Amino acid sequence: MEWLARLQSIDRRWIYAAIWVACALPFVVNIKLPVYVSPETRRLYEFIEKCPPGKVILVDSAWDAGSQGENWGQVEVVFEHLLRNRIPFIITSVEITPLGPQFADQVIERLVREKFPDRKYGVDWVNLGYTKGGWQAMQQIAKDIRQQYKKDSRGYSLDDAEHLPLMQRVRNIEDIYLIYSVTYSPLEDWIPFIHGVYGTPIAFGCAGIQSTTYYRYLLSGQLVGMLVGVRGAAEYDALLHPNLRDRNSMGTKLIVPQAFGHLVIIVAVILGNIGYFAARRRRG
Amino acid sequence: MTKRRFIALVTFLAGLYYFLEFVVPPTIPWRTVRGEVVSVSPQSITLLVNGQQQQIPVEPTLKVYRERPTGAPESVEPAQLRPGDRVSAGPTTYLSDWLTPVNNFFIVLGSMAWGMGLISLAMVHSGNIRRRRPEWYGSVVFFLAVGGGIVAGLGYGAEGGWLKEANDVVFNYLLRPMSSTVFSLLAFHMATASYRAFRVKSGEAALMMTSAFVVMLGQIPIGLWLTHGLPSFLQLPVMAQWVLYIANSAAVRGMWFGMMVGAIAVGLRFWLSLERGAFFDREL
Amino acid sequence: MEHANLQIFIAIVLFSFLILWKILTARRGKGGFIRRIPGLNEIDEAIGRATEMGRPMIFHPGVGEVQNVGTLAALGVLGHVARKAAQMGSRVIVTTAIPVVVPVAEDIVKQAYTQAGRSELFNSEDIRFLAASGDQLALATANVMEQEKTAAHFFFGMYDYTSLLLTEPGQRTGAIQIAGTDQYFQVPFFIASCDYTVIGEELYAASAYLTREPTMLGSLIGQDYAKIIVLAVIVLGALSTTLLGSQNFFVQLIGVYR
Numbered sequence: 001m002e003w004l005a006r007l008q009s010i011d012r013r014w015i016y017a018a019i020w021v022a023c024a025l026p027f028v029v030n031i032k033l034p035v036y037v038s039p040e041t042r043r044l045y046e047f048i049e050k051c052p053p054g055k056v057i058l059v060d061s062a063w064d065a066g067s068q069g070e071n072w073g074q075v076e077v078v079f080e081h082l083l084r085n086r087i088p089f090i091i092t093s094v095e096i097t098p099l100g101p102q103f104a105d106q107v108i109e110r111l112v113r114e115k116f117p118d119r120k121y122g123v124d125w126v127n128l129g130y131t132k133g134g135w136q137a138m139q140q141i142a143k144d145i146r147q148q149y150k151k152d153s154r155g156y157s158l159d160d161a162e163h164l165p166l167m168q169r170v171r172n173i174e175d176i177y178l179i180y181s182v183t184y185s186p187l188e189d190w191i192p193f194i195h196g197v198y199g200t201p202i203a204f205g206c207a208g209i210q211s212t213t214y215y216r217y218l219l220s221g222q223l224v225g226m227l228v229g230v231r232g233a234a235e236y237d238a239l240l241h242p243n244l245r246d247r248n249s250m251g252t253k254l255i256v257p258q259a260f261g262h263l264v265i266i267v268a269v270i271l272g273n274i275g276y277f278a279a280r281r282r283r284g
Numbered sequence: 285m286t287k288r289r290f291i292a293l294v295t296f297l298a299g300l301y302y303f304l305e306f307v308v309p310p311t312i313p314w315r316t317v318r319g320e321v322v323s324v325s326p327q328s329i330t331l332l333v334n335g336q337q338q339q340i341p342v343e344p345t346l347k348v349y350r351e352r353p354t355g356a357p358e359s360v361e362p363a364q365l366r367p368g369d370r371v372s373a374g375p376t377t378y379l380s381d382w383l384t385p386v387n388n389f390f391i392v393l394g395s396m397a398w399g400m401g402l403i404s405l406a407m408v409h410s411g412n413i414r415r416r417r418p419e420w421y422g423s424v425v426f427f428l429a430v431g432g433g434i435v436a437g438l439g440y441g442a443e444g445g446w447l448k449e450a451n452d453v454v455f456n457y458l459l460r461p462m463s464s465t466v467f468s469l470l471a472f473h474m475a476t477a478s479y480r481a482f483r484v485k486s487g488e489a490a491l492m493m494t495s496a497f498v499v500m501l502g503q504i505p506i507g508l509w510l511t512h513g514l515p516s517f518l519q520l521p522v523m524a525q526w527v528l529y530i531a532n533s534a535a536v537r538g539m540w541f542g543m544m545v546g547a548i549a550v551g552l553r554f555w556l557s558l559e560r561g562a563f564f565d566r567e568l
Numbered sequence: 569m570e571h572a573n574l575q576i577f578i579a580i581v582l583f584s585f586l587i588l589w590k591i592l593t594a595r596r597g598k599g600g601f602i603r604r605i606p607g608l609n610e611i612d613e614a615i616g617r618a619t620e621m622g623r624p625m626i627f628h629p630g631v632g633e634v635q636n637v638g639t640l641a642a643l644g645v646l647g648h649v650a651r652k653a654a655q656m657g658s659r660v661i662v663t664t665a666i667p668v669v670v671p672v673a674e675d676i677v678k679q680a681y682t683q684a685g686r687s688e689l690f691n692s693e694d695i696r697f698l699a700a701s702g703d704q705l706a707l708a709t710a711n712v713m714e715q716e717k718t719a720a721h722f723f724f725g726m727y728d729y730t731s732l733l734l735t736e737p738g739q740r741t742g743a744i745q746i747a748g749t750d751q752y753f754q755v756p757f758f759i760a761s762c763d764y765t766v767i768g769e770e771l772y773a774a775s776a777y778l779t780r781e782p783t784m785l786g787s788l789i790g791q792d793y794a795k796i797i798v799l800a801v802i803v804l805g806a807l808s809t810t811l812l813g814s815q816n817f818f819v820q821l822i823g824v825y826r
Binding site: 305306307308309310357359380394397398399400401402404405407408411418419463466467469470473474476477478480481482535536539541542543545546547548549550551552553554556558559 | 570571572577580583584587588591633637640641644666667668670671692693695696697698700701703704706707715729732733735736739750752757759760761768769772773775783784787788790791794795798799
């Protein structure tokens, strides 16, 4: 019983080491795990599947290195879906970080190189770059996108029909089917100022920890779907590729260290409680 | 006493602008016309009001709000109107026109505070050096780093040259990876914190731990694997969804209502300088 | 919503009236009852313990800007902590990443020490702007904990992901830690790593609770009346929508957009 009681005071360095091994192991050994697809992920996937021809999707990619672990996978799977179905999309980054559009470019560049070499910038997607201005910027995009952006992130004028043919049929919110905002903690302003005023559907991709505040919007129908942390990205990948072997997105890779990390914490908590009860019994 | 009265007066006036800007309608109510747009020209807007056509001259003081399908108003330029739009138009109450300059004023005021922050830092560190406190050489490094950071900052947005290189080194190759590293420490801290804190000492603690386990296991593939043979309502991912959608959303909504009402109260107390005892020793 | 519509206007005026009315009644001597908030009771205990050990304490007013409601409430708590510390002749170190907080915190702490007649104990170097970003501030604050061997840590205000980076190193030093935040997704971290945690709007009630000023108590009672109204609207809205469909008279009366 003596040794059992010692379980309640394991040196924290052992726990650190266990977390380190659990998170590093999947990078050494190639493992893929099947996932349960949650309703918020499925709703987003099905909503995008139903995108009518002629409409575009606005992806507000406002994340950078700080939340790359979760957000990279969330935009990667949606971009893959859009490129696969040839649904044109426009990238913006409102308010949060000026680095957002660069990171989105990196994700698309890799997808186009590896999977969709025939998709073209300006036809299948346009990156408009960063803008400040919070909800006023959002409403300006809704009213007239050219009022908020004169040029795209590569310096082409939005009226340049040769380089940006896609933008020639996008004027305002009427042309946008869905707004998908991805960052550590998406701006709730999208809901009152865009969904509330124009009725345009909104979806979020957010960090796992922040998701708890957004579930209420799924219940009320103010969000059509949401990708939650690494899990959301992995689930979306599962919908894109029903066969486990075909999945190779960031989400599918990162759900493995997350799973092992969670297990370490759960085991640590159980051990701590065994130690606690053993010590209590010893004291009588 | 005079100083305090003066502070209270300035606080009240600054708050009054924002209060009035929000509650006073953007157009003078008794001179505002509601109707459906018949035609728009650069000089005037023709509206159909109660079956009769009415011309409204376009003047710099005219504000136009278009009613969206959701019922919410949206401010628009007269040129953006289309026949058939339902609008309300009237002379401005001026308050909203001043919003941007007033906001800018507060941003400038806030920026000045950065100087105060730097002075505070400089005082602490120069004190360390002067008094040769333990690890005073760290403070010397601080001054070197501030100098280096300022120089590197000059390279922001530069096209090329050594300043841009310095900017890249400091911000992209030093600060960014360091922030990511600090962020990743959370995983280790989380593990030890939950190991230490989650002890089943009471009924509530047991409930908290059970729900934590359900949500943690429900988020990862192992939860699905452990319970995939059970009826669906007993599967861990389904139970985790219930906790997140129902229990969590109810709690979050409850807390939001309380917090927003609390925020109104705190705001009022500060605006009217009623917060005595905390900031001021006497009533104003 | 850029401007208040009629319903929001009425709600703002009504809530403000209720709060101000209750503040005025409370000032005339009609005090109210306020339930026990365990975390706040322990603040004095923690200050006392730090004083007995002859060690300083740290007050961290969160990562929100100074106009953030959470930060304002935290500065109210700082006022109380500084006054108690001054009375007992103990030292408070304030660390922040928000420059505007520095002069405000300095003023609060200085006033507390002057009032207690211990102005010689006040040192403006104890109000420290340590870094410009939250994560750097957390590391720097952890460093102060080690160097100064602090015995009590108070974390009040708005917090982001850096909460655990502050409290875990603090836990290791063996200090008493009391936290309070209105950011509910940081609450679990505080509960796991602090001795006492004040949750959500309890933070806004903190200065009322600690100072027992009639103004604060009255404001709390006014808030409760406002909450009863909100609750009634929710219940009526839910009932009318369930029974009469989504476009009934009540929904139109309170002006919900489609």
